[in-house]
Amino acid sequence: MNRLQRRQTLGRPSPENLDQMEQEVDRLVGADDKPAAVKLLVELIEAQARARNFPRAEALRERLMAVDDMALTEIIKAAEIIEAAKSSALDDRHVELFSALYDNLDAEETNALYFGMQARQGETGEILYSEGEANGRLFFLNQGQLNLFFTRGDKQSLISTLEPGAIAGQDSFFVTSVATTSLAVQLEAHLMVLDFDRVIAWKEKRPGLVEKLEEFCRRRAVGDLVAAKSLERRASRRIKIEGQVVAQILGQDGDLTGKPFRGDLADLSNTGMAFYIKATDRAARLLMGRKLKVRLTIPAPDKGKPQAVARTGQVVAVNALYIGNYSIHLCFDQPLKS
Numbered sequence: 001m002n003r004l005q006r007r008q009t010l011g012r013p014s015p016e017n018l019d020q021m022e023q024e025v026d027r028l029v030g031a032d033d034k035p036a037a038v039k040l041l042v043e044l045i046e047a048q049a050r051a052r053n054f055p056r057a058e059a060l061r062e063r064l065m066a067v068d069d070m071a072l073t074e075i076i077k078a079a080e081i082i083e084a085a086k087s088s089a090l091d092d093r094h095v096e097l098f099s100a101l102y103d104n105l106d107a108e109e110t111n112a113l114y115f116g117m118q119a120r121q122g123e124t125g126e127i128l129y130s131e132g133e134a135n136g137r138l139f140f141l142n143q144g145q146l147n148l149f150f151t152r153g154d155k156q157s158l159i160s161t162l163e164p165g166a167i168a169g170q171d172s173f174f175v176t177s178v179a180t181t182s183l184a185v186q187l188e189a190h191l192m193v194l195d196f197d198r199v200i201a202w203k204e205k206r207p208g209l210v211e212k213l214e215e216f217c218r219r220r221a222v223g224d225l226v227a228a229k230s231l232e233r234r235a236s237r238r239i240k241i242e243g244q245v246v247a248q249i250l251g252q253d254g255d256l257t258g259k260p261f262r263g264d265l266a267d268l269s270n271t272g273m274a275f276y277i278k279a280t281d282r283a284a285r286l287l288m289g290r291k292l293k294v295r296l297t298i299p300a301p302d303k304g305k306p307q308a309v310a311r312t313g314q315v316v317a318v319n320a321l322y323i324g325n326y327s328i329h330l331c332f333d334q335p336l337k338s
Contacts, residue, residue: 144189
């Protein structure tokens with residue numbers, strides 16, 4: 001069978017005959033027919049790029065350069081084919097969510113970053129990394145919610161509930177340090193995850209991309225969130241007070257969900273409150289970052305009429321007291337007195 005007959009048998013590149021085409025490349029290289037091998041390699045690269053098998057397309061381009069490093073037109077064309085296919089395969093919503101980053105990248109940097117990450121699902125309650133442990137991953141949140149928090153003793157304190165368009169892990173990503181915070185999935189999350197090993201590889205080939213990514217993370221320093229949180233905590237004085245609390249979780253749509261649960265009021269301020277509950281460890285921890293609606297009655301001074309209060313707010317801390325007992329700390333959406 002001559003070369004023309006072989007090409008007619010193989011036909012147009014498709015998933016079914018790509019292996020045969022690669023075998024044909026081997027035969028052509030062995031026969032020292034470089035022009036034919038180069039032409040077939042370009043077709044293979046285009047087929048793999050069209051199928052979004054970009055690692056294979058890149059590997060074939062490396063082979064193209066090894067077969068004939070003087071086939072500059074074909075080598076450049078192969079690179080353009082791959083980059084064009086990558087650009088058309090980008091998730092537009094992800095790029096829009098992180099436009100502050102991608103708007104500063106050129107097309108090649110955009111493709112390198114996006115296709116250098118791995119898609120990952122996070123289940124509600126899952127810990128993605130823990131304070132005091134090494135973490136070499138940067139998390140880009142496409143959908144869902146994450147809780148960024150720190151722990152002091154048995155108490156977890158919420159720093160921020162991260163929404164789509166947020167990143168996490170930056171406090172330890174670019175430095176040789178353990179994580180200074182913990183990250184948990186609040187609501188089922190769709191993530192893109194970048195490993196630091198990938199960034200190490202870019203430092204030589206794409207230093208501009210690394211510099212831009214580092215600057216993007218620097219502008220979202222975790223320390224700024226912690227400082228703001230500390231100011232929040234000092235905003236109003238808490239008063240020790242006794243009473244009953246009825247709480248119920250709010251869903252993403254703001255509607256009440258699940259069954260109400262009861263607790264004992266511990267203290268109250270103009271901007272928040274704390275109350276005690278009995279629960280399993282998992283149930284208590286899952287309240288972190290949740291929105292609650294609470295109802296309580298405040299005793300009036302001088303034996304006046306008690307005041308009924310209803311407020312919504314976010315759980316900002318969960319404190320383990322002793323087996324089966326926890327204190328829940330809530331920050332109100334609206335203060336009791338304006």
